[in-house]
Amino acid sequence: MYEFDIITPNSIDAAKSEFDAAEDGQFLAGGQTLIPVLKQRLAMPSDLIDLEHVHGLSGISASGDTISIKAMTRHTEVAADHEVQAAIPALAKLANGIGDMHVRNRGTIGGSIANNDPAADYPAAVLALHATIVTDRREILADHFFTGMFETALEEGELITEIHFPIPEAASYMKFANPATRYALVGVMVAKSHNNVRVAITGAGPCVFRDAEMEQALMGNFSPESIKDGMIPADDLNTDIHASREYRAHLISVMVRRAVAEAVG
Amino acid sequence: MPLITVHVNGVETTKEVEPRTLLSTFIREELKLTGTHVGCDTSQCGACVVSIDGKTIKSCASFAWQFDGAKIQTIEGLANGTELHPMQEAFRTHHGLQCGFCTPGMVMTAVALVENNPDISENGIREGLEGNICRCTGYQNIIDAVKTGAKAMRG
Amino acid sequence: MDTTNITNGIGKSQERREDFRFLTGAGSYIDDMNLDGQAYATVLRSPEAHADVSSIDITEALALDGVLAIITGEDWKVAGYNPIPTKSAVRKAIDGSDLKEPPHHPLAIDRVRYVGQPVALVVAESIDVCKDAMELIDVDYDSLPSVSHQSEAIKDGAPQIWDIAPNNICLDFELGDQKAQKKAFSEADHIVTLNLVNNRVTAVPIEPRGALASYDAGTGKYTLWNASQNIHAGRDTIADAVLGIGKENLHHIAPDVGGGFGVKNGVYPEPILILHATKLLERPVKWFNDRSESFLSDTHGRDQVSTVQLALDKDGTFRGLRTETVGNLGAFCATVGPFTPTGGSSRTQGGPYRFDAIYYTAIAPFTNTCPLDPYRGAGRPEGSYQMDRIIDYAAAQLGMDPIELRRKNLIPTEDLPMKSPMGLDIDCGNFPEVFEQTIAMSDRDGYDARVQKSAAAGKKRGFGISMYLECTGGGPKEEAKVSFREDGKIDLSVGSSSTGMGHETAFAQILAGHLGLEIDDVVFRQADTEATAIGGGHGGSRGLEVGGSAVLQTSREIVEAGKKIAAHKFDVDADKVEFSEGHFHVPGSNHTMTMREAIDAQNDPDMLPDDMEPGALNISSVFERGIISIPNGGHAVEVEVDPETGTIKVDGYWVMDDFGTIINPMLADGQVMGGVAQGLGQALMENIVYDDGGQLVTGSLMDYAMPRADDMPRMVIGYYEDAPTAKNLLGVKGAGEAGCVGAPPAIVNAVCDALKDFGVHHIDMPLTPERVWRAIEDAKAS
């Protein structure tokens, strides 16, 4: 690992000003992505700005039709939270399926979303549930947040503070895990609310994405039969040793059907 | 260099650490507690698992300074002198270890699994051990050990 | 078989003595050891599969604060050391010419031939400084065309890796009677052909490789602590063959070793490099691989492509077997490398089945990949896979029942002892009985109901079986040395080494059991060139067979010597004295003497007969086994396949093993279950992949899938104990490798059984979900 300095601010303002003051600062949340990256010498920040002690960055609250999760909330906490389990069980299940117990005890929702790993689980939930990402300076709708592989709409030094998840009528997350990493080889979140259906797919492409054709079909008839093989063209999907793009395309259809079946109950 | 105070297996220690010192390195090299092992560089294997304030983490994916003020338990802190913790005892009776390299992480994980869920099922154990790789045992004796350990821990 | 004197040693699931240490974090593995003043070393590895090294500039790196030395291929040339030799037991090609052994230097000299090959050793005050320095070393590579796959390597026009090896061929090999095989084939009603890939895998012991070296300038002696399974042979190779320092000047020790599975048997470049560095700097030097480096530099295993042909009659009687294999060696001949696809894979061809004739040939080419060496089983898993896969494949082709086909062709007990068509001495066993017991334990009665239940959930269930034949024993000799301390402790030193197999318990159990002493008093030492003069290390499931036999032999010699002491005390002839349950006694008299009393007496000249010196019970003895033993057994597997995704769930697993006498069932179970897990890994997920440019695609645990707890089924294991072998003193047949020999064919057979309705009869390992799904789709389309 290269050398760096550490800064441990305890307010959002302090975190921001420390970031601005640093030559090449980087926020540190649970570290479950950033620390392995640093160990491999793939990043060289001058300063790590630790978010652990920043007040007001952790916790879950429910109000009416929304679940709000603060950025530093650990995966374990989301998985075990009764309000999340009651309102959006698919989200609790998703959180419980991230990595392993040890990773879940450290990793945070803010870190996961900011990182936008193409195989990460949370981005599928954020996108399918039409969540809003609240930062230190603005609110960003999920549809505008995930912009590319490991890329987001976040500006330099912009800090995610919380995520608002509208509570859907029904939702389900189906993950087909990569046998080595256990990240999503294909992960599919299907969410239904009023007359709207959103289908978000992670693991399969360079960045989490929605599929309009499947959404249309499911809005017509919210049942597994609406999903036909071949609805998703394989061309733009990822290909690697674990799954070709054709297989991923196939898995998406299967996972969406299974998610819908579960959501229907 | 940050100065940190940690309570490791009940003993308070204050030391200076480099910002880039991993918790696993700190435990092994500064505290000389070499029971915490390092089996990989991508945080997959779980040989390095320790418990922080009752929660398990991978010490290879954390910095030492992040635990200033924390209570850390390593495998060395589990037995009471020569009296093994019930989970250690169960690993022994069930032959839940061969080379012993994954064992510290396995045992720390097993204790946490049972503390979180005293009635944990076989499937629960198998899933709960997802972050710990053992190359020697085929896991079965580990599973059986965790079941017996759970029973003993329930008392 | 004489087990009469082993009263409390055998058959008991004695808890392991080493476990307290391991369970409390008090084990001492290589990375737990540190010496005062030690420096750290890391290895700069080649990023190129095949390239000329036109220059290496170390100036900047050397100038970095804390860097102590940087050693390159140029330095190695100047030092004039010899290359690392291969110890392959097969050394001649079919035409009688020598195998082509290219010079394997620990550092690349002028040219690199695989990604990960050591190019320079950096020694510094800390690992971080080493890594900083590595980034500052400027190596110019002129890329050359490379070849990763063995089938490509032997084609005309393929990139040539070594001038001495035209078409990249190290050697070819044959075994068996080709004429007889041809005759059998011409007479048989059917010939079934199957092309098989035995996928390339790696052992991944959870402890990576590492070593710590020191040098005493005063005495000129080196000490090397090494996470190795083969201390004595390694010492000889490193000290005598490579460095030329004389083996008496290298003290080679293995501390606790965190798993090996064969991959820690060979002699590797890094320990040799740090021996050089420790002398150069007159400081201890430590090196420890990162896991990702392990993937690049631990020898890989398997990687064979074969064509198997089975000739059989209409009624299913096997007539002949023909196997042609191309086995990848990687860029060099590793320690045993060329033996695996040749001798290693040939001996058990045909398995426990009866054949008129078998003919085996192999070609072993070099490629621009990491060298290959034995991995648990070393050739026998490949042989077993070939045999038991083609049976199921033939059954499917010819509309026969694979279970009946096996039943019909197993070697009947009355044929034993026999020499197999491969020249293997099969002394004892009862294959038909082991087969029937395997079937009987696998809950066939409930099978149909489970098939229905799976079908109702849209799943396909299948059953598969394999009958493996092993041959074990490894290095033929072992020393066991016992000495009794004044304080009552018993020092037991053995040359074999355990990397998790529990010798510290099993061997102490044999000694204490035989002598009637307390196991807790036995102080065990292994894998140390100063503890025993010889030592065969680990490999070939030899621990109990050879090491255990050596302990028993020494124990017996102690008893014989003790009888003389007792006879002296009783004033009778030594041949009148008997020993049982820890006591010397003379039948029909009330003379008795305990083993402890004899031990106490051995240091008192007054208590000894004239021809005995004090210390006469401190005995060291070398056991040499006869021919290798033949473990065998059956694996039965039930799988459930989700045809929509191709996912396989292994749902039931039954094993019936004939390991001869079972010394400690708990340890034997452990060996089998661990082996099954590795076999399941190979069958379903593990795969080392190089791309066409020679880059390792599966370079970390993020890419290389390994079985976790939730991938494993519950395993039920039984032992057939009615056929102990007379080839060693204990009647044991090696248990260490069998699990991963039997598992892959049984699992693949079960999956193909599940998919038979789709017309899928073969899928190459690993049976990843995508491969299964594709096989189904392809079968549907055709």
Ligand SMILES: Cc1cc2nc3c(=O)[nH]c(=O)nc-3n(C[C@H](O)[C@H](O)[C@H](O)COP(=O)(O)OP(=O)(O)OC[C@H]3O[C@@H](n4cnc5c(N)ncnc54)[C@H](O)[C@@H]3O)c2cc1C
């Ligand atoms: C063994 C293992 C298995 C895993 N398996 C999975 C899996 O199955 N599925 C999955 O989705 N993930 C998986 N992960 C990743 C894990 O979920 C991480 O926790 C997550 O990706 C990053 O969260 P973190 O809190 O650890 O962030 P960090 O690693 O601390 O930070 C990640 C990035 O986000 C930035 N960042 C962090 N917080 C904020 C913020 N509030 N505002 C702006 N930027 C911020 C950081 O600067 C950094 O660039 C796994 C990780 C490991 C080690």
Ligand code: FES
């Ligand atoms: S060393 Fe921490 S997970 Fe492998």
Ligand code: FES
């Ligand atoms: S006991 Fe060796 S890795 Fe688990």
